Amino acid sequence: MTTSVTRRQxxxxxAPFLIxxxxxxxxxxxxxxxxxxxxxxxxxxxxxxxxxxxLERSDVQVIAVCDVNKGSKDYAEYGSNALLTSARRMxxxxxxxxxTDLASPGSVNLTQTFRTSLGMGGRxxxxxxxxxxxASRNNAAYKGCAAYADFRELLDKTADLDAVYxxxxxxxxxxxxxxxxxxxxHVLGQKPMAHSIGEARRMAALAAENKVATxxxxxxxxxxxxxxxxAWIADGAxxxxxEVHNWSSRPFWPxxxxxxxxxxxxxxxxxxxxxxxxxxxxxxxxxxxxxVWRGWFDFGCGSFGDMGCYSFxxxxxxxxxxxxxxxxxxxxxxxxxxxxxxxxxxxxFPAAGGRGPVHLTWYDGGLMPARPAGIKEEDQSLFRPRGExxxxxxxxxxxxxGFNGQNPRVYPEQAKYTAPRRQRNAGERERERDGxxxxxxxxxxGGPAPEAGFVAQRPVTExxxxxxxxxxxxxxxxxxxxxxxxxxSKTGAKFVDPPYRGGWT
Numbered sequence: 442m443t444t445s446v447t448r449r450q451x452x453x454x455x456a457p458f459l460i461x462x463x464x465x466x467x468x469x470x471x472x473x474x475x476x477x478x479x480x481x482x483x484x485x486x487x488x489x490x491x492x493x494x495x496l497e498r499s500d501v502q503v504i505a506v507c508d509v510n511k512g513s514k515d516y517a518e519y520g521s522n523a524l525l526t527s528a529r530r531m532x533x534x535x536x537x538x539x540x541t542d543l544a545s546p547g548s549v550n551l552t553q554t555f556r557t558s559l560g561m562g563g564r565x566x567x568x569x570x571x572x573x574x575x576a577s578r579n580n581a582a583y584k585g586c587a588a589y590a591d592f593r594e595l596l597d598k599t600a601d602l603d604a605v606y607x608x609x610x611x612x613x614x615x616x617x618x619x620x621x622x623x624x625x626x627h628v629l630g631q632k633p634m635a636h637s638i639g640e641a642r643r644m645a646a647l648a649a650e651n652k653v654a655t656x657x658x659x660x661x662x663x664x665x666x667x668x669x670x671x672a673w674i675a676d677g678a679x680x681x682x683x684e685v686h687n688w689s690s691r692p693f694w695p696x697x698x699x700x701x702x703x704x705x706x707x708x709x710x711x712x713x714x715x716x717x718x719x720x721x722x723x724x725x726x727x728x729x730x731x732x733v734w735r736g737w738f739d740f741g742c743g744s745f746g747d748m749g750c751y752s753f754x755x756x757x758x759x760x761x762x763x764x765x766x767x768x769x770x771x772x773x774x775x776x777x778x779x780x781x782x783x784x785x786x787x788x789x790f791p792a793a794g795g796r797g798p799v800h801l802t803w804y805d806g807g808l809m810p811a812r813p814a815g816i817k818e819e820d821q822s823l824f825r826p827r828g829e830x831x832x833x834x835x836x837x838x839x840x841x842x843g844f845n846g847q848n849p850r851v852y853p854e855q856a857k858y859t860a861p862r863r864q865r866n867a868g869e870r871e872r873e874r875d876g877x878x879x880x881x882x883x884x885x886x887g888g889p890a891p892e893a894g895f896v897a898q899r900p901v902t903e904x905x906x907x908x909x910x911x912x913x914x915x916x917x918x919x920x921x922x923x924x925x926x927x928x929x930s931k932t933g934a935k936f937v938d939p940p941y942r943g944g945w946t
Contacts, residue, residue: 477627477885480505480599481606482592482617484567485731486516486560487631488608489524491658492567493531494875495606496574500882503571504602505587507595510731511710512563514546517732521545524560528570532577539573540566551733555693562731563710564588590712592617596624604654604885607631610734611741612720615640616945618655618895622647627654627885629878632750633742634895634902639938641906642926645899654884656891660876661755663892666846669860670833671759673840678851678858680837681797682760687752688804689844690827691744696736696806697773697782701726719941736779742909743780744805748844749905752831754893755846756801757901761794764903764923765801770911773806781915782806786908803908813839813852819862820850910936 479501481492488508495501518524522545529539543561550556571586589595596602604627607617615635618628628648634657635641648655661667674682704724707713713725720739723729735741756762765788772781783806790799804810810832812824820841823830829844842849851858880891890896903923910933911919920929928934 475500475886477501477882478504478601478603479606480507480595480602480604481567481608482507482595483607483609483613483631484508484510484564485562485608486518486524488606489516489560489562489567489570490527491606491608491629491631491878492571493527494878496571497531498882500886503586505589505595505599506564506567506571507589507592508562508564508567509590509712509715510563510708511590512561512565513708513710514543514559514561515731516560516562517551517557518545518560519557521548521558522560523558524562528573532573536573536577540569543569551694552692557693557732564590591715593620596620596626603627604629610716610730611636611746612739613718615644616719616941618644619647622651622653622655625651625653627881628895629656629658629881630895632657632659633746633905634750634898635906636742637936637938638903638906638910638926641895641899641902645896648895654881654891655895656877656881656884657750657893657895657898658877659751659754659893659898661751661845662758662897663876663880664755664846666842666849667755667758670755670840670842670846670849673849673851673858674759674833674835676858678838678855679833679835679840682799682833682835683797684832684834685756685760685799685801686804686810686832686834687749687756687801687830687844688809689744689748689752689829690807691748691805692736692780692782694733694736695728696743696780697776698728698736698779699776700778701728717942719945721942738778738780738913741780742906743912744784745780745786745803745905745908745912748805748829749803749908750898750902751845753901753905754898756831757904758892759846760790760799761796762790762799762900762904763793764900764921765790765907766921766923768907768911768919768921769917770908770915772912772915775913775915780909780912783808784912784915786911788904788908803905813841816841816852817850819848 481488484506496503525540525543529536532539543566545558545560548556548558568586568588572583575583605621606629608631614630618630621628705726707725735747767789770784770786772784786803788801792798831842833840839852848862849860877893884891914933919933928937
């Protein structure tokens, strides 16, 4: 008789020699075969914050971290000393003074109107945090988290690794995710899914081919707000939807700027060439990182890429959209290497599934549509400075909501379409944020494909990346062939799947 033994079964039998069992860590017993061993790659603000979420899951064990930065305290964070405060709260009693040397050095203005606290990041602070967490669960001697500067070394050397979380700058999302998928690792990728349309298509194809679980931490496809709006529109609350208007107050980082003329010394803790990776080589300057890389064509996707992946995931689900056929943008003064400070993007979506054609308009940089007459005071705030929202216009009325669809209201008002307006508490926000991760962890164990998986989110990603491309070419009408992935614009075509720097594939 021959017996087939899976890697999972072997891991279960050999678990005491591979990873520290959770009952030793004082976290309750979870069978080794039900645990996801995970490495976090990219330990900036998002990488640190989501890794904290993953640490607290009984069926996930973080065994490695990776970042080209050994460690620093210059990462933008949402609140004074927010990352360290969150880490201490996660660690619990007895760790109130943990990481004193990692405390925020203060705050800084990223633009004239946006000031942010600075916080910890990099592979060494992340390693310390992971090991402190497991030590805090009654295993004071725990030193089981490896730290790497190069993701390739991590993938080659980390034994029994099931999955990776990728939270690098945008230009690194696809190369790292695809390297992991080729090694049959599950991937949780930070949004946006990819930096170019070509990358998004390859990522979706590779995920399907290798049958790995993938997802973005984007909950809009399954949120209560999305379900409610979809039900109202399907019921004819505003008639046939003709237009959608979606606006963001981003950017909170510099855009509409030229490349710095001078070079700066590379910080001792940073591998600058590795940070650049597939992007074109250039001298180091603080204008590129951390956080502020979002505004540069070579590294980020601007405001649209930062926020469109959230709202578009909901819009696609509600209206059953396919990729747009025509995209065109107008903007403030264009620049050769960074996204405009403010823009309006027009997108035409064809009729599909019994729905007529839809015209969608995106606004950022403080621009927004005209405020409809007669709306209530609480909805007027969506149109004030720093306001963000979404407006569906049908042939019988409008539906107005917050950026991600929260607190929807139909005009003219009807008792049938009234949602309770309430403020979510912190616990509710965390549960909504974690929904996509819940689906992904379940999929890693053999469950159904997540709704925010790479295959499902490829068309959504393709759409807002076309918008990003239009922002680079304001005033040019871009016609898109969805089936072939071709753009009827010689100027724009080179941005659909730009080549990587020599040495990277």
